[in-house]
Amino acid sequence: xxxxxxxxxxxxxxxxxxxxxxxxxxxxxxxxxxxxxxxxxxxxxxxxxxxxxxxxxxxxxxxxxxxxxxxxxxxxxxxxxxxxxxxxxxxxxxxxxxxxxxxxxxxxxxxxxxxxxxxxxxxxxxxxxxxxxxxxxxxxxxxxxxxxxxxxxxxxxxxxxxxxxxxxxxxxxxxxxxxxxxxxxxxxxxxxxxxxxxxxxxxxxxxxxxxxxxxxxxxxxxxxxxxxxxxxxxxxxxxxxxxxxxxxxxxxxxxxxxxxxxxxxxxxxxxxxxxxxxxxxxxxxxxxxxxxxxxxxxxxxxxxxxxxxxxxxxxxxxxxxxxxxxxxxxxxxxxxxxxxxxxxxxxxxxxxxxxxxxxxxxxxxxxxxxxxxxxxxxxxxxxxxxxxxxxxxxxxx
Amino acid sequence: xxxxxxxxxxxxxxxxxxxxxxxxxxxxxxxxxxxxxxxxxxxxxxxxxxxxxxxxxxxxxxxxxxxxxxxxxxxxxxxxxxxxxxxxxxxxxxxxxxxxxxxxxxxxxxxxxxxxxxxxxxxxxxxxxxxxxxxxxxxxxxxxxxxxxxxxxxxxxxxxxxxxxxxxxxxxxxxxxxxxxxxxxxxxxxxxxxxxxxxxxxxxxxxxxxxxxxxxxxxxxxxxxxxxxxxxxxxxxxxxxxxxxxxxxxxxxxxxxxxxxxxxxxxxxxxxxxxxxxxxxxxxxxxx
Numbered sequence: 001x002x003x004x005x006x007x008x009x010x011x012x013x014x015x016x017x018x019x020x021x022x023x024x025x026x027x028x029x030x031x032x033x034x035x036x037x038x039x040x041x042x043x044x045x046x047x048x049x050x051x052x053x054x055x056x057x058x059x060x061x062x063x064x065x066x067x068x069x070x071x072x073x074x075x076x077x078x079x080x081x082x083x084x085x086x087x088x089x090x091x092x093x094x095x096x097x098x099x100x101x102x103x104x105x106x107x108x109x110x111x112x113x114x115x116x117x118x119x120x121x122x123x124x125x126x127x128x129x130x131x132x133x134x135x136x137x138x139x140x141x142x143x144x145x146x147x148x149x150x151x152x153x154x155x156x157x158x159x160x161x162x163x164x165x166x167x168x169x170x171x172x173x174x175x176x177x178x179x180x181x182x183x184x185x186x187x188x189x190x191x192x193x194x195x196x197x198x199x200x201x202x203x204x205x206x207x208x209x210x211x212x213x214x215x216x217x218x219x220x221x222x223x224x225x226x227x228x229x230x231x232x233x234x235x236x237x238x239x240x241x242x243x244x245x246x247x248x249x250x251x252x253x254x255x256x257x258x259x260x261x262x263x264x265x266x267x268x269x270x271x272x273x274x275x276x277x278x279x280x281x282x283x284x285x286x287x288x289x290x291x292x293x294x295x296x297x298x299x300x301x302x303x304x305x306x307x308x309x310x311x312x313x314x315x316x317x318x319x320x321x322x323x324x325x326x327x328x329x330x331x332x333x334x335x336x337x338x339x340x341x342x343x344x345x346x347x348x349x350x351x352x353x354x355x356x357x358x359x360x361x362x363x364x365x366x367x368x369x370x371x372x373x374x375x376x377x378x379x380x381x382x383x384x385x386x387x388x389x390x391x392x393x394x395x396x397x
Numbered sequence: 398x399x400x401x402x403x404x405x406x407x408x409x410x411x412x413x414x415x416x417x418x419x420x421x422x423x424x425x426x427x428x429x430x431x432x433x434x435x436x437x438x439x440x441x442x443x444x445x446x447x448x449x450x451x452x453x454x455x456x457x458x459x460x461x462x463x464x465x466x467x468x469x470x471x472x473x474x475x476x477x478x479x480x481x482x483x484x485x486x487x488x489x490x491x492x493x494x495x496x497x498x499x500x501x502x503x504x505x506x507x508x509x510x511x512x513x514x515x516x517x518x519x520x521x522x523x524x525x526x527x528x529x530x531x532x533x534x535x536x537x538x539x540x541x542x543x544x545x546x547x548x549x550x551x552x553x554x555x556x557x558x559x560x561x562x563x564x565x566x567x568x569x570x571x572x573x574x575x576x577x578x579x580x581x582x583x584x585x586x587x588x589x590x591x592x593x594x595x596x597x598x599x600x601x602x603x604x605x606x607x608x609x610x611x612x613x614x615x616x617x618x619x620x621x622x623x624x625x626x627x628x629x630x631x632x633x634x635x636x637x638x639x640x641x642x643x644x645x646x647x648x649x650x651x652x653x654x655x656x657x658x659x660x661x662x663x664x665x666x667x668x669x670x671x672x673x674x675x676x677x678x679x680x681x682x683x684x685x
Contacts, residue, residue: 037408120644207522207539207546214631216642256522257548257632268523392454 057317060190061157061325072318079106079319082121082132083113087262089177089281090339098326102103104319112261114218115141120151123309133320138219140380142173142307154321158328161348166305176327177341178305180296180372181227184280186271187291189323197231197245203253209254212271215387224274224305225387226375231300236375239383240390247394265290281340296368303372330354433656446657458634461618465550469557470614477565485573501563508560513627516556520547548629556628561614568613572606604680610675616666636662
């Protein structure tokens with residue numbers, strides 16, 4: 001029997017226990033909402049009571065309860081998502097397709113937010129109808145979110161086909177897509193294309209190299225540090241050389257502390273961006289005037305995935321679970337592929353030959369990704385601890 | 398003389414909303430920060446947070462924050478005073494006075510992210526002013542020898558001055574209005590030059606207000622968060638940004654350390670007030 005299946009049965013047996021704690025958590029969150037709002041206690045308390053009285057959302061997605069889930073989600077009528085830029089792994093199309101397919105309106109909050117801000121939003125907006133229902137966070141933030149009890153358990157109907165290394169076997173989070181750290185640059189502003197991390201230290205790139213955020217708060221920036229470490233004699237267990245590389249890049253004047261966003265790419269403020277390949281590939285199509293070009297650095301190829309999780313105190317729990325069902329369906333995973341991100345179920349879908357040939361050809365060649373390395377959760381946690389102490393010391397804040 | 402029971406002064410009732418507001422949104426949050434600064438993760442009393450604040454990275458943040466605040470308070474104060482006096486003295490047309498006050502009211506409150514983006518669009522690496530200077534004078538201020546950067550300490554100071562100067566103008570305007578024309582005339586009748594008038598009459602009269610305004614400017618600059626973050630994305634260590642990292646970042650799951658840093662900010666501002674009191678007393682010598 002599959003290891004995870006044994007664990008799953010164990011947790012089915014603990015279903016009663018988890019039901020008990022979930023309803024007590026709902027009651028606790030209602031009490032917290034009352035305490036937080038001195039004047040507005042009455043409406044939020046009524047809403048919480050309504051939620052506690054309504055049927056609890058399913059733990060497992062099966063073909064049998066799918067119709068009931070869709071009906072319950074449509075009854076909730078809305079979904080709150082956070083930190084999903086429309087050009088990040090094609091989330092724009094995913095959001096509009098889901099909305100049209102099920103008639104459920106989606107509020108997309110804080111698109112340029114970081115993984116840390118997503119977890120923080122769950123904490124700060126607890127009990128508030130604007131709280132995010134689902135989050136898409138980096139793996140280390142998924143782990144800390146699970147430890148803090150922010151997420152609810154759910155096994156979507158395609159859980160079995162997701163690689164073991166990309167999911168939490170207890171059902172708290174599931175990896176949805178992965179990519180590799182790449183160097184994107186504006187070919188009209190950069191005359192000599194950079195091909196590696198070593199290239200980026202050259203004087204002709206003064207004031208041009210940017211990251212997607214700060215490694216203290218953003219998962220893509222942490223991954224940039226990993227990639228730099230792999231390129232400079234470090235390893236997945238030792239990211240200090242990566243931090244040293246960024247310190248060197250800053251001291252020669254090449255690194256700028258500006259976060260890469262579509263606006264900075266379009267304006268030319270960040271002519272070189274160290275970011276996920278799917279983001280850089282999206283900019284190529286989005287900004288033809290910037291002549292954006294993407295390379296995978298030759299000296300350090302780091303791959304990383306993002307994790308879907310459902311807010312334990314989601315204002316729309318059934319819509320949240322339906323969103324996960326949609327993302328992990330063949331249709332949802334192909335939409336990720338359209339955004340140049342490798343979907344989690346890629347191997348399974350490729351085996352069943354359900355991926356359109358045109359999409360497979362549009363992806364960059366497999367040879368570029370042959371050297372890609374993924375860090376384990378333990379390595380990511382250790383790396384974040386190193387970054388948290390060494391980055392402020394070596395790079396300013 | 399009225400006999401019998403004294404009536405309660407009902408006028409105090411009018412101030413109750415203000416005191417309630419101050420209690421809910423000023424005193425209670427401040428008290429909870431101070432209480433939290435001395436607690437550890439489990440809620441026990443401890444001094445370890447305060448001890449940690451003295452680590453070099455936080456001391457650096459305090460030093461940079463205080464440095465930027467002092468520079469912008471002094472510079473903003475001096476330039477604001479000069480502009481205010483020029484706009485408000487008797488010879489100036491009325492429209493300059495009202496125009497200056499209106500503009501200062503808007504500019505003093507124009508801060509945060511919009512201000513940061515406005516300056517990035519102007520003085521950023523591909524900003525309008527940067528490109529203009531490059532095209533017309535052939536000097537790229539981002540390269541040597543100038544080596545300017547909008548995300549450096551200098552860039553932050555220049556951006557802060559944008560709201561510090563108008564704030565000074567707004568605050569010092571009533572004091573300048575209080576400078577009577579008769580005193581200037583009396584001084585020149587007695588043979589004083591312009592410099593002597595200012596040194597012996599004008600500045601001593603204005604000094605208490607100037608000092609108070611500069612303390613206000615210091616506090617305004619010390620606590621600025623959104624502007625600094627928008628400009629630097631955290632590249633230079635400033636206390637509000639370090640505190641912000643605890644709440645939006647994954648740095649340490651220790652909000653009490655952030656509260657200890659906030660307590661440190663209270664201490665710094667308290668120290669400035671302590672400096673201010675004897676200075677103010679000395680400056681008001683002439684009026685006693």
